[in-house]
Amino acid sequence: MTQITAHSKRFVAYSTGTRSTVLKGSTSTRPNSLPKIILALQDRGIINIVLGNHHFTALTSDGKLFTWGIFTDGALGL
Secondary structure: OOOOEEOOOOEEEEEOOOOOOOOEEEEEOOOOOOEEEEEHOOOOOOEEEEEOOEEEEEEOOOEEEEEEEEHHHHHOOO
């Protein structure tokens, strides 16, 4: 992991480059918790991730933007 981004009660740790890995955590994450891998972002060349209260964005090295949210708490797509 080379980057950590956090907002409010959530965080992600990720590595950048073509073999990127993204792990998600929250305030319930403990030292013995298993990592929650965001499979849709694996090996996508992620260079930056931004978190909001209920939505998230990831930028790839080739300019693609991935967005997702929590459906019951203001997901994207309105």
